[in-house]
Amino acid sequence: MRDDGTLDDPNAPSSPTAEMEEGTSTERTTAAGRLRAYARDLTGRRRAQVALATGVVCCLGLAAVVQVRDETAGAATRVDPTASVELAQRAEQEHASRSLDRSAAPTTPAATPSASATSANPDTTARARKTASAKPTKPAPVAGLDRAQMDNAEAIVRTGRDMGVPRRGLVIAVATAMQESNLYNVASGVLPESQNYPHQGVGWDHDSVGLFQQRSSSGWGPVGRLMDPAFATRQFLSALQQVPGWQQMRLTDAAQAVQISAYPEHYQQHEWRAVRVVDAIAPAGE
Incomplete structure (x- = not known):
């Protein structure tokens, strides 16, 4: 109802002012939605970027750890072939020498040492000198003598x-x-x-x-x-x-x-x- 007492015609076109206000309201609503949508989109992108950055950092860290472990393992497994051969030969020689010592143990009375072995042994040389320098044994008393x-x-x-x-x-x-x-x-x-x-x-x-x-x-x-x-x-x-x-x-x-x-x-x-x-x-x- 209007101010003059007439009823509004529902089918009548609205006034320009009303239409303008209605358009402005619609536009505002649309802009706010777009802003909110943009904000949501921006927030999602930032989260995605943060997640991506975090993932990249984690991957780089894992890659570094894996690389260090690989290098350590590689250093442990990379052995100089020459050194390996030398170690094997040395172990074989030591085993052979120990076997030789055991098998060379005399099972019969030891033979008389050679002259060179006797001269090389200071104890034997000292005993030989002592024997050579010892006084002759006194003869035992005979014919009833004391x-x-x-x-x-x-x-x-x-x-x-x-x-x-x-x-x-x-x-x-x-x-x-x-x-x-x-x-x-x-x-x-x-x-x-x-x-x-x-x-x-x-x-x-x-x-x-x-x-x-x-x-x-x-x-x-x-x-x-x-x-x-x-x-x-x-x-x-x-x-x-x-x-x-x-x-x-x-x-x-x-x-x-x-x-x-x-x-x-x-x-x-x-x-x-x-x-x-x-x-x-x-x-x-x-």
Whole structure:
């Protein structure tokens, strides 16, 4: 109804102003929808771009990890063929040498080492030198002698051999000492000086001393020297060699020619024992 009381005609055309307002409203609605649609589209694109960027970054990261792993695996599996061959050969040689050691173990008594092996071993060389430099073993006492008597007899024999005296002279010297001192280095009770030297008993036959009971007062030598078995032996054998034909004499006669004893026949009883002693100390043929 209009202001003038007439009814509006529904079929009547609308006024220009109304149409303009209606068009403007429609246009506004359309523009807002388009704006909203554009905004939605822009938002979707941005999300898609972000998603794409995120995917690209993830892919790049995975690719980097895969590449590092591939390179590590490649480095571990890339072995120099020459080094592999050398390692294989070395392992084979070590196995062979160990097998050789086991199979070479002696099952029978070891053979005598060669001269070169002996000289290369310091322990063997030291033992050889020690053996070479060791003193000869003392002969065991024989003919009823004790160790001290055997040592004195050995001193007589060694001294006589150093002098080049024949074997017969050695037997005569040992037999004479058996009779004179019983093969002990005896000092004299008459000469206290003689007791200042190593001795094995004291006698009282005037000033006689030593193995051969030689007297310093008779010109045999100084008391101290006569108490030395080697010196006393040299004195006796030197005098014996001055006796003409002593080697063809009976033992007792040869000894008496040197000693001038009151009992000249007593030396003879010791001959067999003297022979055994000399043979023990210096076997025949040496």
